[in-house]
Amino acid sequence: MPNANPNAAPVRVNFAAGDIGEWxxxxxxxxxxxxxxxxxxxxxxxxxxxxxxxxxxWQLTGFTSNTRYTTADxxxxxxxxxxxxxxxxxxxAALIPIRKNAAWWALAQDERRAIFxxxxxxxxIGAAYLPQIARRLHHARxxxxxxxxxxxxxxxxxxxxxxxxxxxxxxxxxxxxxxxxEVDIRLAR
Amino acid sequence: MPNANPNAAPVRVNFAAGDIGEWxxxxxxxxxxxxxxxxxxxxxxxxxxxxxxxxxxWQLTGFTSNTRYTTADxxxxxxxxxxxxxxxxxxxAALIPIRKNAAWWALAQDERRAIFxxxxxxxxIGAAYLPQIARRLHHARxxxxxxxxxxxxxxxxxxxxxxxxxxxxxxxxxxxxxxxxEVDIRLAR
Numbered sequence: 001m002p003n004a005n006p007n008a009a010p011v012r013v014n015f016a017a018g019d020i021g022e023w024x025x026x027x028x029x030x031x032x033x034x035x036x037x038x039x040x041x042x043x044x045x046x047x048x049x050x051x052x053x054x055x056x057x058w059q060l061t062g063f064t065s066n067t068r069y070t071t072a073d074x075x076x077x078x079x080x081x082x083x084x085x086x087x088x089x090x091x092x093a094a095l096i097p098i099r100k101n102a103a104w105w106a107l108a109q110d111e112r113r114a115i116f117x118x119x120x121x122x123x124x125i126g127a128a129y130l131p132q133i134a135r136r137l138h139h140a141r142x143x144x145x146x147x148x149x150x151x152x153x154x155x156x157x158x159x160x161x162x163x164x165x166x167x168x169x170x171x172x173x174x175x176x177x178x179x180x181x182e183v184d185i186r187l188a189r
Numbered sequence: 190m191p192n193a194n195p196n197a198a199p200v201r202v203n204f205a206a207g208d209i210g211e212w213x214x215x216x217x218x219x220x221x222x223x224x225x226x227x228x229x230x231x232x233x234x235x236x237x238x239x240x241x242x243x244x245x246x247w248q249l250t251g252f253t254s255n256t257r258y259t260t261a262d263x264x265x266x267x268x269x270x271x272x273x274x275x276x277x278x279x280x281x282a283a284l285i286p287i288r289k290n291a292a293w294w295a296l297a298q299d300e301r302r303a304i305f306x307x308x309x310x311x312x313x314i315g316a317a318y319l320p321q322i323a324r325r326l327h328h329a330r331x332x333x334x335x336x337x338x339x340x341x342x343x344x345x346x347x348x349x350x351x352x353x354x355x356x357x358x359x360x361x362x363x364x365x366x367x368x369x370x371e372v373d374i375r376l377a378r
Contacts, residue, residue: 010331063331068257072297108261113298142199142252142331 010063012047013138015095015150016056023093023187031171033099033181042095042187044152060097062138062150069116074123081130090134090154093187094163097140097147104178120173129166132159147181157188199252201236202327204284204339205245212282212376220360222288222370231284231376233341249286251327251339258305263312270319279323279343282376283352286329286336293367309362318355321348336370346377
């Protein structure tokens with residue numbers, strides 16, 4: 001898993017499902033829209049990674065980038081609470097690719113921010129599960145990918161009920177009414 | 190020049206300088222940082238365009254995307270005033286690639302917006318030159334390109350003094366203190 005400081009230059013990350021990879025796919029669940037083909041394992045690497053399996057069942061690519069909605073105050077709060085990827089006890093992971101609809105992308109910045117945080121409390125909900133749930137967001141829409149966002153989460157097996165509860169709250173939010181495709185992929189290493 | 194509705198799916202655009210292309214390079218001026226090699230012509234096309242010259246002196250690629258700072262009110266105002274690319278009388282164009290420094294990208298969304306509009310009046314300055322100066326922004330940073338933004342402008346030759354005046358105001362703004370590389374390329378067709 002390549003490192004990525006959210007303030008540093010963008011890092012492109014490739015997720016490839018197939019017969020090889022350090023992560024075992026425990027289950028894949030379609031939340032909205034079309035499924036992804038099932039596979040036993042997931043390889044996560046740099047998009048230029050020569051180890052990327054060529055016989056992958058599917059591949060998704062995204063890039064880390066600067067934050068798009070987080071305010072300075074929220075950023076200070078998140079940085080104080082969050083932990084990085086690769087913690088030894090974080091044996092479980094989730095990859096959740098999401099695509100939002102055209103109505104979302106037609107909104108202006110202030111309208112998207114109002115739905116995202118003021119009305120859906122996306123940042124506040126996620127922050128309540130720090131530091132247990134580590135998270136990294138990858139943008140994919142601007143690459144012409146089938147999903148807009150690929151979010152990667154890592155946590156200890158005993159924190160999976162908390163993770164599920166977090167997703168339940170987010171999926172009940174106004175923001176999620178704009179989600180037209182979502183697949184929930186659970187992994188273990 | 191591929192079409193791009195800012196609310197539509199991102200379009201990837203390639204700018205290639207060399208011996209061929211529909212635009213003649215009138216002059217190239219370094220505003221900050223390293224220059225780009227000089228060339229007689231510029232080809233502008235879709236990034237997948239098979240007509241893209243293979244012997245280009247340099248190539249820059251960016252994608253159109255959703256707006257990042259524009260509010261709903263500003264968006265309504267801009268849409269009412271602006272005109273599209275390809276107007277028959279717009280025989281002049283400018284390509285201005287810009288790279289901002291690490292300090293800019295470390296700022297949170299609200300801090301960047303405050304510098305961009307509240308203190309630098311980026312949108313208001315640009316709006317004062319509508320509809321004469323047509324404009325399309327391409328994002329490049331997330332592709333690992335040498336510039337963060339490639340802005341393309343089209344206008345009538347008699348509007349070049351107004352265009353220069355607009356750039357003068359923007360370059361004097363607080364936002365521009367974060368610009369570490371900028372090349373100003375003027376074109377004619």
